[in-house]
Amino acid sequence: MVMKRYNNRKKSVIFNNGNTCIDNIFELEKIGSGHDGIVFRFNNLALKLLKYDITLRKDKSLMTYDKAIAFMNRLYVKRTTKPLECMFDEDGIFCGIVMDYIFDVTSSKDLSLRRDSGDFTCRELLECVYDLYDDFSSFTESGILVEDLNRGSYIYSYDYVHLCDMDKFKILSTSSHNIYDNNINKFNFYIAKLLYFEMIKDKSLSKEDLRQLSKWVRQVSNGRNFILSLEKSIGTLDDTKVGDFSKSMCKSILHR
Secondary structure: OOOOOOOOOOOOEEEOOOOOEEOOHHHOEEEEEEOOEEEEEEOOEEEEEEOOOHHHHHHOOOOOHHHHHHHHHHOOOOOEOOOOEEEEEOOOOEEEEEEEOOOOHHHOOOOOOOOOHHHOEHHHHHHHHHHHHHHHHHHHHOOEEOOOOOHHHEEEEOOEEEEOOOOOOEEOOOOOHHHHHHHHHHHHHHHHHHHHHHHOOOOOOOHHHHHHHHHHHHHHHOOOOHHHHHHHHHOOOOOOEHHHHHHHHHHHHHOO
């Protein structure tokens, strides 16, 4: 595999356990990037090298050392790629986080391993929903406000979806109904958008159709019965592919 070089850039990092030191993180395989950092693969781990200084990270509600430590110590999660360790540079300054590496089957170069996101079954969808519900409950119990869920928040692996990129999640000093309501809405939104992404694969959808589907996402995100309704809709269709189920749901939403 040819890996991108960064103009001979060099940065040494060390894990907070003191047992792992990487001479140059830029020589590792790059597996992702965003406005707040670059993600590299190191064996079965994903290393996120953060951008910006601590002041700007705090101003933008991005990842900080205190936030990483809180996520590490407070959370038990099943399908969320939370920090496992912190990384420091050669000057001892916090510069990134260590997470489990989640293999993305939708972009695998090995065709024998590649799988389309719509090929998973409704049974796998419901298993994913139940696990993520527990994760979001853990966020709420730990006073963590879920923020900034977007298309980059999904990794499709062998066992379906994993939630990633917790950087903009906020830690609140006291628990409140605002956290509960927000996180329930965000959970519903995350699942609804998962189905929405399958629905919009249909290139025949008009702009009005897309507006109606976006409206549906907003409506179910703010409801309290979305998951019960989803379970009822799936019913005995456990072995139905998510892609086919989403097409049927799309037609129902658009009254076709």
